[in-house]
Amino acid sequence: FRDHKVRGLFEQGAYQSHGSEMSEMRSWVLARLLWNPDQDDSKLIDELLAGYYGAPAAKPIRAYLDLMHKATGSTYVGCFARPEGPQFAYPVMAQAERLWQEAEAAAKDNPDLLWRVKQGHLPVRTAWMIRWTDLRKEQKADATSAPWPLSPSRKAIADEWLATATGPGPAGWSPMTHVDEGGLTPHAFAARFATNPAE
Numbered sequence: 001f002r003d004h005k006v007r008g009l010f011e012q013g014a015y016q017s018h019g020s021e022m023s024e025m026r027s028w029v030l031a032r033l034l035w036n037p038d039q040d041d042s043k044l045i046d047e048l049l050a051g052y053y054g055a056p057a058a059k060p061i062r063a064y065l066d067l068m069h070k071a072t073g074s075t076y077v078g079c080f081a082r083p084e085g086p087q088f089a090y091p092v093m094a095q096a097e098r099l100w101q102e103a104e105a106a107a108k109d110n111p112d113l114l115w116r117v118k119q120g121h122l123p124v125r126t127a128w129m130i131r132w133t134d135l136r137k138e139q140k141a142d143a144t145s146a147p148w149p150l151s152p153s154r155k156a157i158a159d160e161w162l163a164t165a166t167g168p169g170p171a172g173w174s175p176m177t178h179v180d181e182g183g184l185t186p187h188a189f190a191a192r193f194a195t196n197p198a199e
Helices: 023-035 041-053 055-072 090-106 111-130 132-141 154-166 186-191
Strands: none
Touching: 023 041, 041 055, 041 111, 055 090, 055 111, 090 111, 090 132, 111 132, 111 154, 154 186
């Protein structure tokens, strides 16, 4: 943009509510690069992860970002992409879940940081709930696959997701109010998963 003499730029993120995947990182890195586009974006990501989630949790979260980047490969991922593609295959999702659980454990002694990590974990849990049946089939079809990393109850995961999304956060934060631009509430979203599918 700078090299082409752009004088104005509009960038849009997840404005309707907090909780979209890595929205804090995206906003911060984008703002820093708009200020100075010659910066190393990878170093900016590392700086944000350590500063926002705490250094102990930053390591598994960075490993999660690297995992998803590698798994996605050349697959096109657009703004309204559904949870489909190689990055949502069971082996990748199982590893992603373990990394976020590791990050939560690393932040457990700091309530503010733990809340941030739990908010960051929500999009992964969202994909688990949406793809539950397919992931169960994939895991059972491969005898060498990793153990199921969650409760066997999708309803229990949905209840935990809702409690995290709508529970009180640190001072100055408010609960999530919308899941998407259409106005879907966290309660209405979690209600979709209030029963356990037959196996």
